[in-house]
Amino acid sequence: MEQQQPQRMRFHATGGEYFRIWIVNLLLTIVTLGIYSAWAKVRRNQYFYSSTELAGSSFEYHGNAVAILKGRLLAAVFVGVYALTLHSSPLLAFVAILGLAAVSPWFIWKSLQFRLHNTSYRGIRFRFAGDVHDAYINYMVRPWLSGVTAGLAVPFVHQRAKAWQHNSARYGNARFAFDAGVGDFYKLYGVLLLIGGGGFALLTWFIMSLGNQPDGIHSYSQQRAAEAGMVVMAGYAWFFLVYPLFMNMLQNLVWNHTRLEEHRFQSDMQWGRMIFITVTNYLAVICTLGLFLPFARVRTLRYRIESIALLPEGSLDDVLAAPQDEVGATGEGAADLFDLDLSM
Template identity: 40%
Template sequence: MMSGEQKTPVVFTGRTGEYFGIWIVNLLLSILTLGIYSAWAKVRRKKYFYQHTFIDGVAFDYHASPVAILKGRFLAFGLFVLYSISAEISPVLSGVFIIAFIIFLPWIIVRSLTFNARNSSYRGLRFDFKGRLWDAVLYYILLPILMVLTLGLLYPFISQRRNRFLAEGHRFGRSPFIAGFKVKDFYFAYLKALLLLVGLLLAAGLSIGLLNVNNTDAWAKESMQQAIVPLIFIYLLILTICGAFLRARLLNLVWSGTRVEHVGFSANLRSRDLVWLYATNLLLIVLSLGLLTPWAQIRTMRYHAERLSLVGETDFAHFVGEKKAEVKAAGEEIGEMFDVELALG
């Protein structure tokens, strides 16, 4: 990005008090209707976040039909029940189900991304997803198999290719997104995260060793038994720090290396901010028995918006769109039911 280029911030105006009302009603009605209302709850939740996210004074919007989501959710739930029953009947039958899921995974991914894109809009112009099915097969099935053979060394390459697939598959109207982030930058990010992980583990191990160096074996054994919970906490803290470091680096790489026509993006997430965000969100959600979930979601969205901006002249007048065919929600709901991760970074 050149120093003289115009930057337009992304602004999120959601408030915890407002969203809590939506969240608690969604939760109660979903319970009372045995999950049927969850489709309407999903649309209300997404609409709230979309309609409170602004660029240049104009908000996004979400258009999915709750009925379409409900149909997809019924299908996803039916498949989940069949899988659970097959696991009880026979390991072989369960294995067949898993293989079938893997075979259909690329279709689920493409359909889910297409459904979300076509039901999202900005300035009345719909997004779209045109990623190829073969690319999903390559990046989510074939390359992960090769990654095992390379003892994980291929993973940064796969991560870069997946992010490029997600970015370049999207369209704003008819205009494609272009991804310019490089494989070498992903390898550097993962290498730095690995070195940080090894360093923190060594530091923690050395500190524990020094505490026990002058003690008897019996005392050391007893103290280690008493320190199991603190040790688990330290281990989880180290993983959180390294995960936040890597996520900040990857999101900055992906967003700052993506553009759509003359408009680019700039992201400057900081690792220490994400560590504090993740740790305090988790702690307060647990202590509040889940009641502070809306606060954590609003807080997380606000931070990501504050750290993201558009680069260049935000003239959207020349972007044009076209009518998109309606996409069923089956792929989206199956992916959600079986926890298929499709986020950037």
Template identity: 50%
Template structure:
């Protein structure tokens, strides 16, 4: 990884042989509906046990329908590992809820246990998810250490809470850096150089817009009250009708900004990524999906999932500097050794 990467500028100022490769996503709502409805029915009949097999079927379908630069993706996980992870998660959270019914002390003790175990579970789950994913026959991987996982998923979030939220942008940036810099494709590492100030800019922007929304709501409420129409039953909904759409826009702005910030500062070797997600695109996607799900009593869910995946992939591309074949050729020779060495990492999934 070259040290002269400087954010999105490194993606835009590419070498002459650079090219942008978009993701091709060929899944359809009608095809996924058939998978989804069978998964749903079998999960209900088996009291949730089949959900592990459902996840494998779903991921295999989505991976098989995703292509990049002529190469395909595959999902290799076994349902048994996923089921094991879900049983552990159910025992932990079920135990917490059960303990809380007996006494607050027992509940807090169980919560402490969950918090103590969770970073390790997340770490193993990340290893599982990446090791069981491949592109052009070469698997991804996740390194890091349990110690680093505890630092990023326990200590930093606690510091964020103790700082009354002031450190949340810093915590977010450090967690994404941990995730991306410890990921690899074969033996080629990913890199991440999004600055902390970029996260603070997004978070402060959201907070500022929320404050504007609160001020606007107070002004509208005041106008409604002094005008006397507050006595009408419909008047109480006026502030919500104005402020709620604005808050939704704020959420979509934040989601798009964070997605772009993270992926425009992520690299794979000498290659970069480009994300072009927009507030308008997200708003259109979420609003139409939500309305369609409501009016179809949930039957549109698989179509909504496909539409969401397609939008995210359409907004993401790989900026190739040189040739991807150089990576795949070099890594394929070592894939046997990598697979054997990482096999023990592929036995647990938290189903996050």
């Protein structure tokens, strides 16, 4: 089959346009005590999806705000029950936590279904074909390995979850496939540990080496307390720099090992560019007291999206639409409430 030229994704959103959407969403969400947040999510996604272009066509978002609100209310009930039992009975609070953990994989499964079902490209919808049994394996059973192995199994658990997500995704009748191995994820986490842990250790050593000799026992304790505070602050600052780098490496790893039938993807995010965007975004948000947030989000999304290209083998028009079932939004609302990022 003839290979065509790579099709790089384009992102046409602007900070000014999104700021207008963002400020209206924020004000209406505050006025309605959070109820409008579901409609705010739909407006935001519709703008970002329609601004994302691949091979001359844009994506579309079809989410229903009422359905999302119902999902959020259901999730809020679980959180509310836990909050009430926490003050009345530790035992009941523990039972509530167990109940929340028991339904979390189901929420994630429904969220994946909802997000893909409500995304379309060239009139063809995506869908998620994974079953709830595998959701419990990936998000309840395997995570226990991370605990019993003191975190050594985290890359394995992460790889299996990503493989399940991508291998279960469909575009019409076309299947996505994921071929990154467990070893690739261990290399990723090894680099993260080297940069994150090594950098934090150097920062700690540097801060501790700056201290002067204390004059007495009170001066000694005060100095050590000040150094500990500086170490904690440096740790937070270092995390906010290292995390975007991790997401950079993760995006490259995931999309460089993902394909849609015979069509492959490529991601070429660069560390230097990501660091520059991250640092300047943080500084601008601080200097504007948060008003730069929508501009920062557009800048970050533009770089992440435009770093991805499709390497087509033949025509995308050969993909046929598959029958679509209605998918509830319960999981999507819960994923938002619990801040679960399943997009990568």
